[in-house]
Amino acid sequence: MIKKKIGIIFGGKSAEHEVSLQSAKNIVDAIDKEKYDVALIGIDKEGKWHISDQTSYLLNEENPKLIQLNKTNQGIAVIPGENQRQLKSAAQSSDLDQIDVVFPIVHGTLGEDGSMQGMLRLANLPFVGANVLGSAVCMDKDIAKRLLRESGISVAKSMTFTRKSIGKMDFNKVKSNLGLPLFIKPANQGSSVGVSKVENEEDFHQGIKDAFQFDHKIIIEESIIGREIECAVLGNEEPIASLPGEIKPKKGFYSYESKYIDETGAELAIPAELSSELTEKVKQTAVEVFQSLECEGLARVDFFLKEDGELVVNEVNTLPGFTKISMYPKLWEISGVPYHELINRLIELAVERHKRDMQLKNVMWDE
Incomplete structure (x- = not known):
């Protein structure tokens, strides 16, 4: 049986970087080695891509708090085209082994918001997960709620604000509309990143500040x-x-x-x-x-x-x-x-x- 080569892309310039490293490790450990060969592509927190070795791609892999990508400085170049040899070693300009399917396990921003999916479509590579539209829609809590x-389908009552509308974010008006407690979230984040539970006005202003660190649009939501x-x-x-x-x-x-x-x-x-x-x-x-x-x-x-x-x-x-x-x-x-x-x-x-x-x-x- 001819094995398929699965390219696992993990890490990423995201608040969920460490989660992605853990996910990649579990997938590599569990994948059927008789059916698939694995190519590992790690993305560091600065956004640089690394060709990783399966024997040493992680540091502190057993500790979720300390786990890190082992950077190799063997970069990747993506060449869009008709065939499926669009991934090259940036240093040597040589083809990587043929990749048949990509498993992008980059959580959060630039991983599940349609960005990665759009790049893989341009590269004509099959990939696991939602396509560009589904990825982008689900990442944006405001748009997902509207659809x-x-x-x-029932969703929690909420209010959406951008940096331009920050002057309209009056605690008493929001409390009157949504009640207390309430939750403040970045519109485009996952895994509870940047989410605050609000019990009072002090929490409210701190929650807004925290959420705007992760996105230009935030959701304020009633507590269910x-x-x-x-x-x-x-x-x-x-x-x-x-x-x-x-x-x-x-x-x-x-x-x-x-x-x-x-x-x-x-x-x-x-x-x-x-x-x-x-x-x-x-x-x-x-x-x-x-x-x-x-x-x-x-x-x-x-x-x-x-x-x-x-x-x-x-x-x-x-x-x-x-x-x-x-x-x-x-x-x-x-x-x-x-x-x-x-x-x-x-x-x-x-x-x-x-x-x-x-x-x-x-x-x-x-x-």
Whole structure:
């Protein structure tokens, strides 16, 4: 059997850099070595790309707080074109080994906001995950909310502000509209980066300051009282949903540290203790959300389940974490898809979509 070469791109100039390193390690460890060879491309915090060696691509790999990319200074050049040999060694201007599929596991800014996906499309490389539109839409919480409301799917009440409208951000007006407590978030971030819980006016102003460090647009959102339910979705045109899981934070809300660093920061109930009717409702709604936001490949849909049974969408993550404590692979494992098979199916979905896209005409007439 001829092995496919899988290019795993990880790291990135993102607040979620360390999470990506952990995700990459888990994917490399779990991928089926009999079916795939791996090429590792690490991106450092300054945005430089490195050709990495599988035996030494990480430093402090067992410590989530200290994990680092081992920089090689063997850079990458991307050459858009018709064939799939667009990745070259920048130093030697020589082709890298043929890469058949890219698994971009760069979380957050420049990784799951459509930027990486656009570059890979220009390079004509099949890649795992949502395409440009789905990636960009889901990364922008403001736009995602608008589309979900248009689709009749419940989302939390919120207000959106940019730096230009900062003068309109009056605490008493926001409190009157959304109540307390409330949450302030950068519009384009994931993994709870830059998110603040607001109980008073002092928290409000500090939360605004913190959120604007990560984006030019912020969301101020009402607090929803309910259980935190997550559901994993897999597929392209006919997606399927996993059994739901539940997050039970032990330290306030489900923070970045609780998700990726502190294994005791939250209790994960997998699967969630739900009735069969509610389980099906979560799965069906997750698929509807996935399709409404033009997702493909994979996504994790996060809900609040209110006491009256209403499901409110919190956010959608198109490149969810693959760390040891990440929900996405755990949900599929309890649903009958083990980690190595999940990776295999994601790669197959990438190839399937690329073949479909290659059938489209790019000109109005034949030459």
